[in-house]
Amino acid sequence: MTAFIDKYSKTILEGMPEAVYVIDKEFKIQFVNNAALKIIGKGAKDLIGKVCRNICKSDRCEIGCPITEVLRTNRNILDLQTTFQKENGDLINIILNASLLKDIDDKTLGGIISFKESPPKGFNDHLNGENSFYGIVGISKQMKSIFQLIKEISTSYATVLISGETGVGKELIANAIQITSQRSKENFVKVNCAALPSTLLSSELFGHVKGAFTDAKKDRVGRFEYADGGTIFLDEITELPLEMQAQLLRVLQEGTFERLGDSKTIRTDIRIIAATNKDLTSEIKKGSFRKDLFYRLNVLPIEVPPLRERREDIIHLVQHFLKKYCKKYSKNIPSFDDESIEILTNYDWPGNIRELENAVEYSVIRSKRDDYLCVCCLPSNLRVEKDCGQTNSVSEKMLDEKTETLLALLRQNNWNKTKVAKILGVNRSTIHRQLNKIDPPH
Amino acid sequence: MHEMLGNQYFLIRNYFEAEKEFEVGLLSDPDNFKIKKKLIVCYIQTGHVDSALTLFHNIVSTDPKIITDTNPEEDNCPCPEIIYELESILNNSEVELKTLSLAMLWLYCDLEESIWYFEQYYQFNKSTHIIKSILASLNKEINK
Missing domain, CATH: 3.30.450.20 (PAS domain)
Structure with a gap:
């Protein structure tokens, strides 16, 4: 074979x-x-x-x-x-x-x-039940008012500024705004301002002409030009260098820009959705963000509340991610037990939904039972001194302790097994054996 | 894994992160010249020019072709754009440092230009043994 x-x-x-x-x-x-x-x-x-x-x-x-x-x-x-x-x-x-x-x-x-x-999602595909709005899960008053606002602004082309802590789902909000807007069939371009170095950002956003710099072998359309008629999502907007903030301001005010190395002015018609996890007023005070740009962006402000301020959403998010990861890992676990739910709903979630999603995925991976997920499966930082005492034998518990330490060290060291083996003073093969116990090779 | 992650950061010109990954990658594969030649660029961009020079000397003493064989377009090499920026601000300040950086970066694009910049840098600092050695290797290469 x-x-x-x-x-x-x-x-x-x-x-x-x-x-x-x-x-x-x-x-x-x-x-x-x-x-x-x-x-x-x-x-x-x-x-x-x-x-x-x-x-x-x-x-x-x-x-x-x-x-x-x-x-x-x-x-x-x-x-x-x-x-x-x-x-x-x-x-x-x-x-x-x-x-x-x-x-x-x-x-x-x-x-x-x-x-x-994959076929583009239709309106109804996103409305999967009353707990969700275009893939955003939430029943809290705060989230419902955001969903209502998104519906209300669907006929507007005004600039939107989404703010909120890291992991609250700002990109999902931007997706919902775009898909409910009248520009939903036009290009939707996403740019993470922090992911591109300043040397590339200008060329990426505004494009360049051949010969604009040594490496510019041919003309290149920038993101603003490509998004013409559609929408552009500028994530982590505070990472834009000040000189580019001035260029963005011009796009917002006049709808014009030039490609790098070109004197020809290009007119563009784009809707801008910006997002940040920083407090823009303090960025303005520090001098790292332009006040005039803030006012231009802040036409329709949407502040996404952190998860700790809308605890009623946690249970729905948990069910949503449980379903998602059971499908991914071919498991069939209907729910968490009551004690786990209590822990999950009382925890403050500093990493917000992203952290909650990771916790649910971790629990699904670690679960050995099919009826429900118990406290033992939760990440250790959540289950301080809690133990279900039902499923695992003493040796299994000891294995869990070891596994926890091993996984934590691997995470801290970018999954470098050699490095972790050195820290623990064991051979690399011991690490492999330990990992195989958690997830045997198929 | 670190080499590949470093390559991705290098492609998106995130030199700080690329540097970290390449350094870890070199720990397990200390003779990996593909990592070394990219790490030189990272070091220059993160202000660790001395480290860049040490690595550069190491490669050039072994075989300058490791660097001169670079195809800036196919390899998505950032050197042309960095050179463009550095040359446009060359005379503003820190001329010595920029000349040295340009000397190293030009080798990825043009051997003669690289030698020219190294000769310029040599005028600033004639006692540098390492520069003499690099110039000797590069001149030997050009006369092949």
């Missing part, structure tokens, strides 16, 4: 209905199957050896490359909804999976990305 697979692996990949491409450690494309070529709209010779982000132009390349996420978290990405820009400029919705390609010694060789087109 192995010889058969070795011989025909390329043919198998070629024949898959799902689009697949493989990149090396340098993020250069090394293999593309027929389904991917069809979606991308280019020939293999135009793709092989090219850096993937120059080809794929997925919104994820800017706001969080999937392979980078896998590298950071050591977890595969499954069923990620994102967009992909085809060669002809069309933006399509895709569902994407990403994982690392490793050799027999567990050394990273590159990454595998598979994706397929």
Whole structure:
């Protein structure tokens, strides 16, 4: 069988209905199957050896490359909804999976990305029950008033400024504003201002002409030009350098800008949604954010409350993520037990929904039972001195303690097993054995 | 894993994060020249020019081709854009440091330009043994 697979692996990949491409450690494309070529709209010779982000132009390349996420978290990405820009400029919705390609010694060789087109979500797809609004789960008064506001501003093109702590779901709010707006069928471009260095940001946002700088070999359309007629989401707006804030102000006031190195003024019609997790008034006081830009952005302010101020949403979010991760890990656990729910609803969640989601995923992974999730499965920082005392034997409990320590150390050290082995004074193989006990290799 | 993560940060020009990842990557693979040549650029961009020079000397003494074989466009090399920026502000301040940075960065794009900048830097500091050694290696390479 192995010889058969070795011989025909390329043919198998070629024949898959799902689009697949493989990149090396340098993020250069090394293999593309027929389904991917069809979606991308280019020939293999135009793709092989090219850096993937120059080809794929997925919104994820800017706001969080999937392979980078896998590298950071050591977890595969499954069923990620994102967009992909085809060669002809069309933006399509895709569902994407990403994982690392490793050799027999567990050394990273590159990454595998598979994706397929997904139909755009219709209005009703997002309204999954009365506890959710376009994928945003919440029943609290604060969230309901935000949902109401989003509905009310659906006919407006005014600039929106979303503020709130990290992890409260500002991007989901931006998505909901865009999809309910009259520009929902136009381009929706997302830019994380913190993810791009200032040297690239200007060219990314405004584009450049050939010869604008040494590396500008051809003209390039910027994000503002690409979003013309549609919407642009500027996340972490306070990370924009001051000189770019002045340029953004001009776009807001006059709707005009120039590509880098060009004297021709371009007129654009875009709706801007900006987001920040910082207090803009104190940024203004510090001199790192322009007051005039703040007033221009703050036309429709939306403040997303932290989770600790809307505890009634926690139970609904827990159920939502429990369903999501049970599906992901092929488990069928209907709920948490009462004690766990009490802990989850009383915890302050400084990392907000992102932290809650991680906690639920952790619990689902650790659960050994099928009827409900108990306190033992919760992350250790939540279950201080709590123990269900029902399921695990003494040896299992000891294993849990060890596992907790091991996982915590691995997380702190970017999953570098060698480093953690040194810290613990054990061999690397001991770490492997311990990890296999948690998640045996299949 | 660290090398690949460093590569991603390098691609998006996040030199601080790339530097961290590459340094960890080098710990487990100390002879990895692909990491080293990118780490030089990171060091220059994060202000650790001395560290960049040490690595640069190490590579050039081994084989200057490791750097001169770079294809700025195919490799998405940031050197052309950094050179463009540095040259436009060269005479403002810290001329010595910028000349040294340009000397190293030019080797990724043009050997002759690199030698020219190293010669300029040598005028500032003739007692630097490391620069003499680099110039000798580069001149040997150009005369091949």
